[in-house]
Amino acid sequence: MEKIWYMSHLDLFEGISEEEVHTIADHAEDLQCKSRTSLYTPFDGNDRKVFIVKEGEVILYHSAEGKRTVFDVLGPGMLFGNFLPDMEQVSHFAELLPGSRICMFPPEDLQRVVTVHPEVLARLLGKLTERIRDYEERLKLDTTSAQERVLGELHRYARKKRNLFSWFHGSVPLALSHERIAELTGLNRVTVTRSIKVLKHRGMITVNPQGRILPSS
Numbered sequence: 001m002e003k004i005w006y007m008s009h010l011d012l013f014e015g016i017s018e019e020e021v022h023t024i025a026d027h028a029e030d031l032q033c034k035s036r037t038s039l040y041t042p043f044d045g046n047d048r049k050v051f052i053v054k055e056g057e058v059i060l061y062h063s064a065e066g067k068r069t070v071f072d073v074l075g076p077g078m079l080f081g082n083f084l085p086d087m088e089q090v091s092h093f094a095e096l097l098p099g100s101r102i103c104m105f106p107p108e109d110l111q112r113v114v115t116v117h118p119e120v121l122a123r124l125l126g127k128l129t130e131r132i133r134d135y136e137e138r139l140k141l142d143t144t145s146a147q148e149r150v151l152g153e154l155h156r157y158a159r160k161k162r163n164l165f166s167w168f169h170g171s172v173p174l175a176l177s178h179e180r181i182a183e184l185t186g187l188n189r190v191t192v193t194r195s196i197k198v199l200k201h202r203g204m205i206t207v208n209p210q211g212r213i214l215p216s217s
Contacts, residue, residue, distance in 0.1 A: 038095055
């Protein structure tokens with residue numbers, strides 16, 4: 001029942017019949033992790049599904065010569081994976097953070113739905129377009145100063161943290177360690193710490209007593 005409720009409340013599937021929701025939910029699997037867990041790699045073929053983040057976060061990254069480069073952080077309600085059965089295998093890695101929970105189902109189910117409901121395809125294309133714009137913003141940040149990179153990534157991360165089912169649409173303090181910010185920006189921890197001090201001094205971010213960061217509007 002929980003899978004059916006979750007599927008029926010995704011804005012992507014708005015307007016499809018209850019029977020179609022049941023079909024997707026029947027084929028869907030749940031995965032929950034207590035520690036960092038590899039979801040798929042470019043080599044294991046485990047990406048051949050559509051994934052939806054239900055709780056927590058999924059990190060997408062590239063890896064070369066032992067260095068990880070994060071290019072996306074996905075939060076609740078976000079889709080990723082292979083949307084068509086014959087898509088090429090991915091070239092990146094996906095990792096679930098502790099406490100994360102995802103739902104996965106065969107791409108054939110999504111293909112069947114978009115064939116009958118072109119409005120679902122339109123919504124999916126809209127989401128993918130937004131993601132491409134986000135990636136473009138991420139690439140622009142790579143050419144800026146360390147302070148601008150940290151601030152820009154904090155704003156991007158804050159947007160991604162908004163839960164699709166939350167009634168609250170304001171700014172929420174971010175529970176990000178300096179190590180985590182370093183991972184997201186590709187900077188080292190010392191540079192991140194210095195940048196945060198500068199941004200705080202300039203009034204561009206605030207840090208509450210619990211150490212959580214709130215980017216200024």
